[in-house]
Amino acid sequence: MIELNNITNNKIAFIGAGVVGLTTAAFFASKGIYTIITDKNYSRLELIKNGKIPFYEPKLDQLVNVGLNNGTLVVEYDTTKAIQSSDIVFITVGTPPFEDGSIDLTYIKEATTTIAYSIRSYPAYKLIIIKSTVVPTTTSKIIKPIIDNILNDEGYEDKYPAILVNPEFLREGSAVHDTINPHIIVIGSNNGEGANILDKLYRQIYGNNIPIIHTTWENAELIKYANNSFLATKISFINTIANICSRINNADIDTIANAIGLDPRIGSLFLKAGPGYGGSCLPKDVKALIKFAESIGYKPRLLISVDETNEYQSLEVVNLAEKAVSSLEGKVISILGLSFKKDTDDIRNSVSLKVIDHLLRNNACVKVHDPKSIEHVKAIFGNKIEYHTNVISCLTGADCCIIMVDWDEYKLLTNKDFNVMKDKNVIDVWRILDINKLTDIKYIALGRSNINKNDSI
Ligand code: NAD
Ligand code: UGA
Numbered sequence: 001m002i003e004l005n006n007i008t009n010n011k012i013a014f015i016g017a018g019v020v021g022l023t024t025a026a027f028f029a030s031k032g033i034y035t036i037i038t039d040k041n042y043s044r045l046e047l048i049k050n051g052k053i054p055f056y057e058p059k060l061d062q063l064v065n066v067g068l069n070n071g072t073l074v075v076e077y078d079t080t081k082a083i084q085s086s087d088i089v090f091i092t093v094g095t096p097p098f099e100d101g102s103i104d105l106t107y108i109k110e111a112t113t114t115i116a117y118s119i120r121s122y123p124a125y126k127l128i129i130i131k132s133t134v135v136p137t138t139t140s141k142i143i144k145p146i147i148d149n150i151l152n153d154e155g156y157e158d159k160y161p162a163i164l165v166n167p168e169f170l171r172e173g174s175a176v177h178d179t180i181n182p183h184i185i186v187i188g189s190n191n192g193e194g195a196n197i198l199d200k201l202y203r204q205i206y207g208n209n210i211p212i213i214h215t216t217w218e219n220a221e222l223i224k225y226a227n228n229s230f231l232a233t234k235i236s237f238i239n240t241i242a243n244i245c246s247r248i249n250n251a252d253i254d255t256i257a258n259a260i261g262l263d264p265r266i267g268s269l270f271l272k273a274g275p276g277y278g279g280s281c282l283p284k285d286v287k288a289l290i291k292f293a294e295s296i297g298y299k300p301r302l303l304i305s306v307d308e309t310n311e312y313q314s315l316e317v318v319n320l321a322e323k324a325v326s327s328l329e330g331k332v333i334s335i336l337g338l339s340f341k342k343d344t345d346d347i348r349n350s351v352s353l354k355v356i357d358h359l360l361r362n363n364a365c366v367k368v369h370d371p372k373s374i375e376h377v378k379a380i381f382g383n384k385i386e387y388h389t390n391v392i393s394c395l396t397g398a399d400c401c402i403i404m405v406d407w408d409e410y411k412l413l414t415n416k417d418f419n420v421m422k423d424k425n426v427i428d429v430w431r432i433l434d435i436n437k438l439t440d441i442k443y444i445a446l447g448r449s450n451i452n453k454n455d456s457i
Helices: 019-030 042-049 062-072 079-084 106-121 138-150 176-178 192-206 219-245 253-261 283-297 299-325 351-361 372-383 391-395
Strands: 010-016 034-038 073-075 087-092 127-130 163-165 183-186 214-215 332-336 363-367 387-389 399-403 426-427 441-447
Touching: 010 019, 010 079, 010 106, 010 163, 010 387, 019 034, 019 062, 019 073, 019 087, 019 176, 034 042, 042 073, 042 127, 042 363, 062 073, 087 106, 106 127, 106 138, 106 192, 127 138, 127 192, 138 163, 138 219, 138 283, 163 192, 163 219, 183 192, 183 219, 192 214, 214 219, 219 253, 219 283, 283 299, 299 351, 299 399, 299 426, 299 441, 332 351, 351 363, 351 372, 363 372, 363 391, 372 387, 387 391
Parallel strands: 010 034, 010 087, 034 073, 087 127, 127 163, 183 214, 332 363, 332 399, 363 387, 399 426, 426 441
Antiparallel strands: 163 183
């Protein structure tokens, strides 16, 4: 029975120990809630059980260890047992893309099936909360029918679970901060009671200052896609303006972004021009929404253009390098930064990988450095590129270096550091270097007047 007066007395399970599942579970556990984390990847669970994090996410190890030490965070290898021991079950499995960009719901279906069979063999009322990102109508057309089919032949009336859609808005690299300080909580439901229980849980955790939006399943699903697609749109927009800046004299994208960002109707965030958005979510979610819209008979022209603009942007970076060294053939190019953004070791859809791929196709010799993700990249490029754990050795002998990620340590690079290069062409994709302190290099910044305006790329 779910206890409403002190909701924190309930047991909560998380299926899927990725960034979302583990961070949320660890935060709930740090609040004194008995929280069970389960995953089908046992080596992931083994690490967590030993207080280690299977990926790099700042401050998450501290949060996990608080829960482990208090005994409020419990690692469970048997997913059925985790579900049967809990009143509230969060689904936090991955929803990766198929080759064509549409959403692959395999893990969602698996987790839902396991939950339904767990209830069937041990009936008890539960909340099932879909925190994974799922395209609109997934809950009504896929998740609920799976549960209905498995629970259809018994009298489960008062044991039938409440199904809720509760999308997540945290960012990798600041997952702990974002989980502790959400800007919004969205609860989609078709049943008032379950939504009220979840509302109470969140109110007890977060107090009354966070807006909680109660809505339908479909709105909750689409809010998540609209949110990520809008962020992606801002980035593709500013990258478009940056590429115009690069082709005219005396233009600087950051001055323009700062100015338009002061218009409260536009806002200053997500207007940093760069190599295009990467990561496990913005690219996949924009593509999945495009595919979903097409599947219901609508061609979302704006989103298609946002995606195409983003796919192109890595070439803009490669063209800056090519321009600097005349021909890429045989040239040594150092790539600083491999993860999809700083403060994470996640290389899913990292633009650096696309740039490396283009460089290799043009027969350049590629050397790479990253503070956290070298090992992941080795698994992709093997001996086709050179790996360095030290920035200076990565720069040594290079004809050109491209700063792909704004890791803090790259911001501190000085004239002396670049002296080890053969030819000091430095491409600053995020414009992080202080050019007033760099006198002796050929400095090229994305979004500042570098490319001949007659170029057509
Ligand atoms: P992830 O891929 O890092 O981790 C998912 C975990 O689920 C994996 O460890 C996998 O082994 C496990 N899993 C898959 N199927 C399972 C099953 N049937 N039973 C038990 N475990 C199973 O995922 P993530 O990055 O944490 O993202 C999870 C979801 O949240 C996705 O839908 C994503 O789009 C969404 N999301 C992610 C972020 C983010 O920053 N990563 C932010 C907001 C929303
Ligand atoms: C993004 C969203 O910001 C989160 O709200 C959302 O929960 C998450 O996706 C998700 O659904 O998984 P994340 O991908 O972790 O979070 O990281 P972001 O900070 O959004 O960066 C995404 C990409 O956009 C990175 O490649 C980053 O370099 C790029 N970016 C970001 C820009 O090019 N310019 C900007 O101004 C901001």
